Amino acid sequence: MKKRVIIFVNGNLSDISQAKKIIKKEDFLIAADGGANHIKKLGLTPNLVIGDMDSIDHNLLKKFPTVIKYPRKKDKTDFELGIDFCLEKKFQEIIIFGILGDRIDHMFANIFLLAKIQAENESIKIKIIEGKKEIFIVNKEIIIDGKIGDEVSIIPVSEKLVGITTVGLEYQLKNEELIFGSTRGISNVMNKTIVKITMKKGAALIEHNSL
Numbered sequence: 020m021k022k023r024v025i026i027f028v029n030g031n032l033s034d035i036s037q038a039k040k041i042i043k044k045e046d047f048l049i050a051a052d053g054g055a056n057h058i059k060k061l062g063l064t065p066n067l068v069i070g071d072m073d074s075i076d077h078n079l080l081k082k083f084p085t086v087i088k089y090p091r092k093k094d095k096t097d098f099e100l101g102i103d104f105c106l107e108k109k110f111q112e113i114i115i116f117g118i119l120g121d122r123i124d125h126m127f128a129n130i131f132l133l134a135k136i137q138a139e140n141e142s143i144k145i146k147i148i149e150g151k152k153e154i155f156i157v158n159k160e161i162i163i164d165g166k167i168g169d170e171v172s173i174i175p176v177s178e179k180l181v182g183i184t185t186v187g188l189e190y191q192l193k194n195e196e197l198i199f200g201s202t203r204g205i206s207n208v209m210n211k212t213i214v215k216i217t218m219k220k221g222a223a224l225i226e227h228n229s230l
Contacts, residue, residue, distance in 0.1 A: 024110040026101050027065070028129075029053030029074050030120030033150040035060050038116050041148065049104065052097040054117050055079065069104060070097030098129050102136060112144040119149045130156075134176040134222050151229040160217040163227050165209050170228040173197065173204030175221060182219030187211035197223075 024047045025038075032038065039061050042048070050058050050065040053074030058065050069087045072080060080086060089100060098118070105113055118129050133145055137156040147154035155161055156176070163171065171188060173180075180197040189208040197204055204223075216225060 022110060023047070023112040023114070024049060024105050024108075025114045025116065026051060026098070026105070027054030027057045028098050028101075028115065028117040028120075029056065030117040030122070030126075031149060032057050032117045037148065037150075041114065047108075047110070049101050050075075050083075051101040054097075055083065057117055067104065069100050096125065096128065098125075099132055102132065106136070106140065111142065113146070115145075115147045116149070118147050130224060131176065134224070138177065138222050153227045153229075155225045155227075156222065157216065157225050158218070158222040160215065161225060163209075163214040163216070163225075165212060165214065165227055165229060167209055167212060169209045169230055170226075171207045171209060171214060171216075172226045172228075173207070173216065174224040174226070175199045175201060175204075176224050177221040180218050180221040180223055182217075183221075183223075184217050185214065186216075187214035 025042060026049045028051045035057065042063070048058060048063060048065045050068045052070030052072060055065055055068050055075050059079060065083055067085045067087065068080065068083050071089050071091045071093065073091055119126055133156045137143065137145055137158050141158055145156045175197050178199050182194050183192050183197060184194055185192045187209060189210045
């Protein structure tokens with residue numbers, strides 16, 4: 020079974036060439052409904068298309084080998100259905116393209132869904148990529164490779180982050196606490212090319228913005 024899955028959602032994808040650089044031959048590609056349009060632009064074929072199929076041309080849909088169609092009236096978004104499939108198949112790494120967009124309700128719901136998934140499945144690695152940004156959902160530790168001057172933001176997505184420590188950032192945290200809603204972790208700056216962030220309890224959304 021393939022260990023890494025890449026999910027394409029029907030949101031913004033500002034740099035399609037970046038996605039092509041990241042995808043490997045052995046990756047499992049999932050299109051959450053209209054995310055299939057992004058995969059088509061890459062000249063690739065998704066291993067699975069999942070959702071209610073209200074955002075995809077049905078002539079295009081016929082070209083894909085595996086489709087799981089749901090009714091439009093359902094209790095989950097197409098993205099959550101894709102995540103459920105990933106959990107069922109026990110993928111260990113999930114990379115997501117196209118999750119950010121104009122639908123703020125979808126974006127926040129998807130972010131909190133990923134925070135919940137990470138809290139319940141500590142061994143899974145989750146990363147969102149959009150343009151020069153990479154966003155991680157973290158509940159233990161992460162190492163970020165970048166450049167001096169890159170921005171890193173740490174945003175609690177649980178009630179609190181306990182025992183958070185950073186190395187390689189201009190404004191360091193040493194075994195400190197960040198509560199949900201705090202903006203203290205916004206727009207820190209890398210002063211080394213490698214940053215390490217650890218926490219003892221809680222979950223954080225960590226954004227690395229490459230300048």
